[in-house]
Amino acid sequence: MKAVLRYLGGKNRLAPWIIRHFPAHTCYVEPYGGSLGVLLNKAPAPVEICNDKDGEIVNLFRVLRSEDAGRLLEAVMLTPYSRDELNDSAPAGDAVERARRLLVRSWMGIASDSFRDGRSGLLVSRNRVPSPATDWDRLPETLRLATQRLKHVHVENRDALDVLQAHDGPETLHYVDPPYMPTTRTRTGRYAYEMTEDDHRRLLNVLLTLQGKVVLSGYDNELYNSALQGWHKDSIKTISNMASPRLECLWLNYNPQLTLF
Numbered sequence: 001m002k003a004v005l006r007y008l009g010g011k012n013r014l015a016p017w018i019i020r021h022f023p024a025h026t027c028y029v030e031p032y033g034g035s036l037g038v039l040l041n042k043a044p045a046p047v048e049i050c051n052d053k054d055g056e057i058v059n060l061f062r063v064l065r066s067e068d069a070g071r072l073l074e075a076v077m078l079t080p081y082s083r084d085e086l087n088d089s090a091p092a093g094d095a096v097e098r099a100r101r102l103l104v105r106s107w108m109g110i111a112s113d114s115f116r117d118g119r120s121g122l123l124v125s126r127n128r129v130p131s132p133a134t135d136w137d138r139l140p141e142t143l144r145l146a147t148q149r150l151k152h153v154h155v156e157n158r159d160a161l162d163v164l165q166a167h168d169g170p171e172t173l174h175y176v177d178p179p180y181m182p183t184t185r186t187r188t189g190r191y192a193y194e195m196t197e198d199d200h201r202r203l204l205n206v207l208l209t210l211q212g213k214v215v216l217s218g219y220d221n222e223l224y225n226s227a228l229q230g231w232h233k234d235s236i237k238t239i240s241n242m243a244s245p246r247l248e249c250l251w252l253n254y255n256p257q258l259t260l261f
Contacts, residue, residue: 027167168210
């Protein structure tokens, strides 16, 4: 499935590679949901939980799995790709209108900064195919598919560590994709809820206590490598949102070759 949101660190393009590492599981948990690029592209599990601390993201996914989804799809279809729409996209209105405005900021803004306030300017490209306006025109069909996929997904708006611990168990798979470590990025302050290095340490401490299988995403960094010695690690070369080459890594608390289904 194509991306529902343009989102800093979104894993839509990497989803097939990530999913290949997943073992069989009864319960699937994404504590840092973001654009849900992985969940929307994996086979459904009997129990699925997605979570994000950003209430605007959570509102979008709650609308998509509700009886109001049709209203949102119609509103997006009737919204032109324009600078005026982007300039008037600050969070406001009822749940459907807030969701529509989030989509406008995400798809029409130049950079990930626009995701929060829409101030980055309209995304226009002479050379990109398909054009940004074409991407917007095709978005309702992606939203329709997401509506079907999210029907049986439980959507949370809590602290990620609480969600990890609340839904842990031997049959649980946790796919953990937190904001990138500050030391691996050229800029911070681009997520609505950032994580400090100490926040990442607290996350690692919780991951080490879980009974379930864990797949942790991030750019290669010494903190993860040091804390997760003995975990399986895989990596792939990729291009960041700033068009620079990066090494995207997965740390797993199991050997994927022994658990693939």
